[in-house]
Amino acid sequence: MTDQAVAAVGASQFYGRQRELKALRADIARTGLDTLTGRKAPRARVLLIAGKPGSGRTALAEELIAALADGYRGGVYRARLTEPGGEPVPTARAAQDLLAALGIAEPPGAAEDELTALVREAFAHRKALLLLDDAVDAEQVDPLLPDNPETLVVGVARGPLTGIPDVRPCTVGGLDPKSAIELLTGFTGSVRVTVDPQAAESLAEECGGLPGALVLAGGWLAAHPKVSVADLTKRLRALSGDPLTRAFTLVHASLPQPAARILRHLALAPLGRADAHTASALAGCSVSAAATTLADFAALRLVREVPGGEGQYEVPAHLMPLLRAELEERDRPAEVQLARARMLERTVRLLQSGRAVTEPEGSPARRRLAGQPRALRFPDAAAAGAWLDSRRPVLLASARLAVADGDLDTLARRLIAALVRALAAHRGAEAAAPDLYGLHRLVLDVAERRGLHRERAAALLNLADLDARTGRTEDALLRYRSALDAGKAANDPYAMGRAMESVGGAYQELGDWQRAGDWYGRALAQRLARDERADQARLYGRLGAVHTYAGRYGEALRNWRAAAAGYRRLADLPGYARALSEAARVQEYAGRPDECLRTCEEAVEWARRAGDVRLQAALQLRLADTLDRLGDPAAARLHRSAAERLLGSDPSAYEIRSGFAED
Structure with missing residues (x-):
């Protein structure tokens, strides 16, 4: 077996800790305070493994979980609660990671309390194992604890988690000498240890028995087969610092x-x-x-x-x-910043490549992709999607770090834009919505820091749209109004018009027809001044809808007729037919059945001319309803039969009939 193979085998094995494993297993069955007082345990049992980084505390937790996994049919789930740099992971992000592992879609922009409640609900009926690694304090852990005594939580932390009741930490330090030497032997092979067992013991002692230091020492010995164990021990003794620092310093110094x-x-x-x-x-x-x-x-x-x-x-x-x-x-700060910039630039190019491969052959994006170096190209969309999925947490972290840096805002904005497009192309806007919400927040942070009013307006509009889609209409309304202010500051007519229309939509969702009509009217005035005809037709229709809801049928009919005229000028025949159909609905509500019938027949004819079979069928069903109300069931049956011939029993043929909740 080669030295590298020996090292790989040694690193994959678990050594020692039998006493700790036995104590942890015993703690699972230990009678808790709730049981002693006669109450059923309301929450999951928590086992805590405490120790310094590098002490093998996570390896012990994984070994315990591997031994127990067969008894927990609900599966094993993991969340890391500290960033590699030592910063605590926000509880909301930890909850998002768990929800993703559970396969549960999170509402975009959900608050921390909502996310943690979803996690607890998901574990409420699962007999599962949950590893919470590297917890900082009890405040991180407590919101994630399931209200289910059948779930077992294994926590890893530096010390006790004061505030979580009935938890006794299992504290780990260095390995015992025998286990430490076995770990070293797994890297070096038995011969180098057997010829000088005293040196192996000294090396284990020099490493403090800490698995983190022992693994570095073992890997270094495997890479230097001609160096004795005693020589490595002498080199470590000559260095200063704790065992882990000395082992790392030695390995780092030996590198080219x-x-x-x-x-x-x-x-x-x-x-x-x-x-x-x-x-x-x-x-x-x-x-x-x-x-x-x-x-x-x-x-x-x-x-x-x-x-x-x-x-x-x-x-x-x-x-x-x-x-x-x-x-x-x-390394000089300028070199470090340059390295960061190169990393972000490479990530942007890979994201652009991953999105371009989803475009049709011969498109401008595919032509630009052909000019990229081979190393930056993906063979097909499936490979790009797999790359994006496997690196999604890293890419999102890249965006957060780039924004937090503050000195690379231009690159940060390019990175976020490329990531938004790639996620939408591969996962779809709906599936990617939770990630997109966080990315739009980052764009907003940069825009506010740099005074970029146009970007601020765009970010606020995107966030408000996601709020509106998830039922947070009040929040959406506030953001739409802020977007309007930002659009005015940027003198951006598109952002202003979009914001005014969206404010109207929010008020419509809240049932405030007066304010909705007022804001739609403001948006329409702007579109009229700019002669934007497609937008004018749409806004006339939205005004017609709110006036219909409010029972102002005369205003509603005038606006639907204006919308129909606008669509006809645009040669948008399906739009024209839909507007006529809505005008017919208003005439029906207003008690003018004969006019309603004529308008509805005209709408059916224009849908037929447009070649829109689905729309024609839906309009014929509406016409049948109108004929029923006019007392002509025979004609109504004919139109229903015609609709069925067009679309069979397709339920989407009823899409226009259900256009208004009050119908």
């Missing part, structure tokens, strides 16, 4: 300068994850060289491959502070 520079720049990678493209952009080297270097880092245990990540590697969280410290000490 180009590789060491790539390693340091991985501290800039979003979520601590990088693939060959990311590493290549950060270091300014070729993609193939970056791929080889990442594989070498994995052998040294400086990074680990992300399962199912399609070539992604992740820096262990306990190494990220050490990488950042080296980066600050050795």
Whole structure:
């Protein structure tokens, strides 16, 4: 077996911790305070594993979960509560990650309380395992705890989670000497340990028994087969700092300068994850060289491959502070900022390529794609979609970090725009709505910081549209009015007109017909002044609708006739037929059945001329209803039969009949 193979085997095994595993298993069945007082446990049992980063606390949690998984049919779910750089993950984002793993669609723009309630509801009837890794405090954990005693939560933290009752932490430190030596042997093979067992014990002691330090030492020994264990121990003793810092310093110092520079720049990678493209952009080297270097880092245990990540590697969280410290000490700020800019630019180009491959052959986007380097092109839309799905968390984190940086706002705006288009192209606007909501918020942050009124108006309109679609009409109304102010500041007629019409739509949704009509009228006045005829016809129709709701049938009829005239001037025959149909509805409401019949017959004829079979069938069904009310059931049956011949029993033929809730 080669040294690399030995290292891979050693890294994949779990060593020691039998006492801790036994204690944790016993804690599951331990009688809790609720049981002692005669009450049924209202919430999930929480097991807590506490220890410093690098102590193997997450590995212990995963080993426990692997041993228990068969008894929990509801599945295993994971959420990380601390960013690789040490910043707490917002509870809302942790809840979003869990909902995605559960396959539950989240409402776009939902508040933290709503998201955590959805998580608790999802686990309410599941016998599941939930790992909450690297929790900062109880305030992060408590909102995610399921109200289900059959769910088991395994938490990982630095210390006790004060505030969560009935939890006894299982504190982990260094491995016992025997287990530590077994871990080292898994990397080096038995011969190098057997010839000098005392040196192996000394090395384990020098590493403090910490798995994070032992793994680095073992990986370094595997990469240097001619160096003895005793020699490595002497080198570590000559360094200062805690065991993990000394082990990392030794490994970093042994790397060639180009590789060491790539390693340091991985501290800039979003979520601590990088693939060959990311590493290549950060270091300014070729993609193939970056791929080889990442594989070498994995052998040294400086990074680990992300399962199912399609070539992604992740820096262990306990190494990220050490990488950042080296980066600050050795690299000039201008170099670091340039590396960030290269990484963002590469991401933008990949996103543009991923979207372009969804366009038809021969389109301008496909022609531009053909001019890109081969490494930046995807073979087909499926490959681009798979890349986007596997890197979605990293791409969203890239956007957040770019906006937070503040010095790369132009690149941040390009990145967000490319990501929005790629998500919409591959996932569809509906499925991508929760991600798009967060991205539009980031655009708003940049626009407000830079005083970009046009971009601010666009972001507010997009956010308001998503609010309106999810039933938060009051919130949407506030944003639409703010968008109107931003549009005025930018002197952007499109944004102003769109905002005024949307304010009217919000008031219509709230049932305030007077204000809805007023705002539609303002929007119409602007469209009339600019001679935007398609928009004029649409707004006349919207005015006709609100006047119909309000029972002002004379105003409604005038507006629907104006809409019909507008559509006819535009040669939009389906639009003309629909407007006539709505005019016929108003005539019916106004008690003018004969006029209603004539208008409805005219609408059917224009739908026939337009060649719109679905519309023609729907209008004939409306005509049949009108004939029934006029006392002519025989003619009504004829029109219903004609509609059935056109569309069979297709329920969408009734789309016009159900156009108004009050019908």
